[in-house]
Amino acid sequence: MDPVDPVTEEKPAFVEPGSPWIAPGHSYGSVSDRIAGVVLGRTRKGWIFGFAIAFFLFLVLNYGITMLFFVGVGKFGINIPVAWAFAITNFVWWIGIGHAGTLISAFLLLMRQKWRTSINRFAEAMTIFAVACAGMFPLIHMGRPWLFYWLFPYPDTMGVWPQFRSPLVWDVFAVSTYFTVSLLFWYVGLVPDLATLRDKAKNKLAKVAYGFFSMGWRGSVKHWRRHEVASLLLAGIATPLVVSVHTVVSFDFTIAIVPGWHSTIFPPYFVAGAIYSGFAMVIMLAIPLRKWFHLEDFITIRHLNNMGKLLLATGMIVTYSYVMEAFMAFYSADKFESYMMLNRMTGPYAIVFWTLIACNIAIPMTFLWSYRIRTNTVALFLIAGVAQVGMWLERFVIIVTSLHRDFVPSSWGQFYPTPTDWEVLFGSLGLFFCLFYLFARLLPSISIFEMRDLVHKTAEEAGVIAGAAE
């Protein structure tokens, strides 16, 4: 009854050179050991250092929110006419970042794109953490955050209900459904990998914890069949969900009559922007992750090239939306609409607008066409970072420049961010990266069982092993 040491077992190499999505020489066992090794190995100094920085920012968030709750929303720079500013910008930005994760895990699964295998797990984790960050903002932006539960329909003693015709209530349902479904999808995918970790763990606590969460998964044929069907069904329902969530977020604006918000282009425009910033974030997470944890065999240059192409494609949709938005503003012959656009381009926030154009259109759309840049990790990382900043600025421009000058010049005003605004913005990055650091340390960042399946399919296609059908 001695424990079996998988490492000493013989490992037939299954992946031949020249296979598209995984480095040659890998077998079922080697992919399992490599990915699980990141989790079960020792904590590295670099991890502690990175986590410490993220945790510091998280403390900044706590400080900002504590002061906010203590004093009130006046700690933000918001006032009439600009009652929505950083908090809602952050909300839209974070939730948009989440969208790429669901798109990779659900849409690319339905499209049978094999290259999603090595990026879907951490992209899904990114979704969950980004939605968690996003969900915080509408709550802390409320005047009386301790009454947040009034948004939910519950039978209270007064018999009153939320206003179901309001997009703000739709938002509550959309975001909470999105969070729940993303979490379930992620967990379903994790269960077989948790079983792998349970079987590999040497540490007693790790054994118990992974054993508890893997729920006794034993990889039976029936389990796998149901697991596959469940994954496909979840992918099928998550794909329309992801489109609906940012559509509902855009309704928060379009249902209002404010010039610059009241526009039918918003739902597709917001969804495209969400996916654009989401892919930028996936790239920004993938590049350090593969380098620091030595996962270059699985997240190959070809993966980065593909993600760069997707960034380019969604960026072009975003560009088209900007052009159409500006065109429609002038073509409408509505003087408030056309003034809004002119004010964006030449008014007090013109610098923000032109920075956004540079970050979202000029820089990525110039460089991403080049194969050499898409396959250069440093350049791709920087471009993704620029696009990320650009997408934040886009939401800021949409929200603030539309609100600060509406119909009546006597009610115009300016918005200036306060220290609390910045603390909460950078603090939310801290929260996100804290969660992501913990995830990368405690759970497999790449789906292990899907990588084994990829090894199998790759070997089968190359004729290294006989197909199951024979």
Added chain:
Amino acid sequence: MAKHPIYGLMAEFDNTHDLVAAAHRVREEGYRQIDAYTPFPVEGLEETVGFRLPLLPIITFIGGLTGCIGGFILQYWPNVIGYPLDIGGKPYDSWPSFIPITFELTILGAALFCVFGMFFLCGLPMPYHPVFNVPRFKLASHDRFFLCIKSKDPKFSLDETKRFLEGLNAREVSIVPV
């Protein structure tokens, strides 16, 4: 049927090809109480273990339908029956503005039923299962493939079944204690 103090016999294979071939042979031999354990989904095994069309799509559909109807009623009832309020002269039953929440709750219902339905059908969580008593079974989540004939199979006989499994190109055949 004689009661056995063991759960069954477990054969270990190196690759999917041997496992699928063995599973078919076991099925042909007349065994019905069998199960296979693999580190990733392997095609061509369902029929050997007698797996029928999964119930899961139906469960998911029921969940979606429940969410859809429940979601609409959740909005219809307060606005039309429970506490009707005239807001800007809009009709009480302004159903188009109820669509987004109805849609979201449809998705939520379908997803919850799908995931919990899957775990329920798989019998998870299951804290104890006899197959884990085989020390080498750890490798079922690594790179090995296992086939188990349960002792409750009418054709099961410790010696004969063991000999039969050993003749199937198995790397090792071990007894699974209860």
